[in-house]
Amino acid sequence: MTSHVHPETSGSESALNSPVEIFSAEWILTVDQNDTVLTESAIAVQAGVIIAVGPLADLLRAHPSATHQHFDQSVLMPGMVNAHTHLGMTMFRGLADDRNLQQFLDLVMPAEAAVLREQSVSVATAAAALESVHAGVTTALDMYYFPDVVVAACDRVGMRVMTGTTFLGSVGPEGRGGSAQMEWTEQWLASNPARPGWRPVVAPHSTYLVSPEDLQLIAEIAQRHDATIHIHAAESKGELDSVLAQHGRRPVELLDHLGLLGPRTVLAHAVHLSDDELARVAATQTSVAHCPSSNLKLASGFARVPEMFAAGVAVGLGTDGPASSNDLDLFAAMRLTGLIHKAVTGDATVLPAAQVVRAATLGGAAALGLSESIGSLEVGKQADCICVDLSRVHTQPVYDPNSALVYAAGRDDVRHVWVAGQEVLRDGIATRVDEAEVTAGLNELRAEVLAAVASV
């Protein structure tokens, strides 16, 4: 992976000699522990790290030789964290809509088996990373295949990705299954060890595809390598019934029994939790990736998100794959999160805008075990930062920037994106890849996907 995405150079001599850049904006959403919103303020960045946050005049005085950019009527905020996705599924966008989860999987999984290889995953993942940075996403937790290819494709665009090996309970697109998959996972995790700003991932798909025996082995491997466990859990009622019938336990109950709950585990969806399961998720410090768009589209149900927050669960927001929710848009996820749970609970005061912004940024970072290095604009953290234009008619006037972001703004309002201080989106245009080429590459996969589906 290229060095700029995960630089750990702060404090070194070369870092201290690096130029300082100061960014100011009408509003700065720090997403610190008090959700502080600053005005007439700025952040200073050096060697990819935030070295100061405070009044603009003070920062200019402290760093007289720094460059300075001001963003009028705009908000600077932490880059968003997509806490559950399958980036490479951009190639299946719009292929299997208006189906339930089982019907969706019945069509998509055989198509995947036919089409997925390094080259197709590389093209589709680069397109996903490009779409993501346009939407202000600077980090994604991915569950897919060919992890080295995924890391390289995201690096090409400039987005952080946390990924690793995926278990399906059968031979996957990489041609491995059983003990070969376990051995490869050991090797992959050993050669991609955890460090600040990066955590390797092991992703057993779900309790309905992966056996309890394999889940236990995976938990042990993850523990040995301090890896994140990323798993779908309690997504649909159908899943609940089938896992209960097959194993005599509900999905999250089964994961708890097998030792897979814990602070390194991210449960994607967690829609159908019993009171006991919710309590165990909280007690074990297990994280949840809430994916409202996918849950609505697949008619999966409504996750108990306000209760999760009340119980202290780290909740991040995810889009799920672009085949099941069709985009990688965390602005959509924020708006849905801010709206759905008010209607479901009958309480318009639940999930206020600042809490939703926090879930999309620091909440996701915490779920991924990265809250020490990303997720808020605070001194010492990586400069993963986005600038959102609130000057346009659909966001004016602005009384509260959090409210404008959740209830009025959209991904097209994202103007600038920095990852570790590197500008990967400048004035709405990607700086590191040719956008037309990436988009054309994605479209070129269409014929192959159609041929694969025809034979399903």
Ligand SMILES: [Zn+2]
């Ligand atoms: Zn998923």
